[in-house]
Amino acid sequence: MLVSDPSPTSRRPVIVAASAAMQRILDIARRAAASDATVLIQGETGTGKELVARTIHDQSERSGGPFVAVNCGAYTDSLLASELFGHVRGAFTGAVTDRAGVFETASRGTVFLDEIGEMSPTMQVKMLRVMQERLVIRVGSSKETHIDVRVIAATNTDLVEKIRRQEFREDLYYRVKVVSCVIPPLRDRPDDIDPLIDHFLAHFCALIGHRDVTLAPAARKILQRHAWPGNVRQIRGEIEQLVSMAADGTVLAPNDLSLELRGETAMSPMPAAPQGSAPPAAASIGTDRSDATYQALLDEWTRAVIEERLTRFAGNITRTAQSLAISRSTLYALLKKYGMHGLDE
Known part of the structure; x- marks a missing residue:
């Protein structure tokens, strides 16, 4: 079953949903589109979270408005604030004109916040206020502007675990998770x-x-x-x-x-990490994995694969990310998580 434009020559991706699991995802998307409720889409990298978000938008009453996606993990706090909320002239070096943020430019449409779990605590506080009051203040200004957008957020991380580690606000979690959509891995x-x-x-x-x-x-x-x-x-x-x-x-x-x-x-259920470079998770697992958690095993395998690719491509970030079919920002997040480094062009 294809959703969106089924034309073979279309450059716009479509959802291929033959399995019962993906049929359920499409049903959730259809029902979510009937309201303006905030949606949290969870799933591993590459499962199609943005595509599901676009499907919800396209089937909603906001389909005539813009769909604007922002990768929250690709910006520093100051740049993310400017991207989302806008700024006024003189707010910072290089701000030579006033600029509206996506919450304003996406009026009557949908804002898709990808990798929302990568937001800093400071940005989480600002986002909570925006979602509660539906008001934004441009960077460098004190004027409040009302916004009319739907918010769909996505993450490939376990937000509940982040809440437990006090890395993600519980109140923001419940604000974004009005409708929950978990996309299973392939x-x-x-x-x-x-x-x-x-x-x-x-x-x-x-x-x-x-x-x-x-x-x-x-x-x-x-x-x-x-x-x-x-x-x-x-x-x-x-x-x-x-x-x-x-x-x-x-x-x-x-x-x-x-x-x-x-x-x-x-x-292979668990490729061995290169000799002498055992990941942190592997150190706690040891040679006996009989009691290892799924996440620990996945961390060990992920780190080993990334390390092999970095070696193959001489540390080149872009080529490594392309070979893994992930974005540069996702690779940067994984490198940070596992204490690894690559080379920028």
């Missing part, structure tokens, strides 16, 4: 893998202008069995790479797949 909904493969094959063949590019059964089997830690974003990148390198009439074989898929590195 490994938990294998029924979606084949439809996603076929969708992206058709999409990129039409977009690039290639005809009759197909998958050999053995190659498709590898794709079906892969764990897809980068979720839908990763499978999209894999198919785009395959189609881009193919010619008309190509039957893609296993050796056409990326090295990661051919080696099936993601199929």
Whole structure:
């Protein structure tokens, strides 16, 4: 089942929902669209949180207004405040004119706050006030401006755990989580893998202008069995790479797949971290993982994969992020979490 524009040549992403789990997500989106309630979308990187947010917006009475997405993890406090609330001339160095923030420019539309869990405590206080009073004050001003927007937030982190660690305000959590939508990772909904493969094959063949590019059964089997830690974003990148390198009439074989898929590195339940670079989680796990939590195991595996990619690409942030099918800001957050470093261009 496709949602949004089903045209193969459309550059706008669509939701492919064959599994019962994703059908439930679409049902939640449909019902959420009928009201103006704030929505919190949770899910791993690459599961399609922004796409679900756009679906809610497109099906709501605000569909005629703008949909503005802001990555809260990509800004410092001062820049995020300016982006969200706007600023007046002279508020800071470089503020040569007045500028409206997205809460004003998205009037009668939807503001999508991605990675809301990365907001600092200071920004959380400001956001709580905005959501309670529906008023913003531009940076450097004292004038209050009424706003008319719907807020949809998203996170790939456990906000309840952040609340427990006093890193996220409980009152803000309940403000944004009026409607909850948890998108399962692709490994938990294998029924979606084949439809996603076929969708992206058709999409990129039409977009690039290639005809009759197909998958050999053995190659498709590898794709079906892969764990897809980068979720839908990763499978999209894999198919785009395959189609881009193919010619008309190509039957893609296993050796056409990326090295990661051919080696099936993601199929291992726990790849060993490189020698001498055990992650913090692994230190507490030890060699016996029988009592390790899922999060500890995931942290160990994630750190090992990132370290391998950084080594492969000589620390290059952009190439590492692209190979993992994640954004630079997400990679920066993971590097910070695991105490790792890369090189900016």
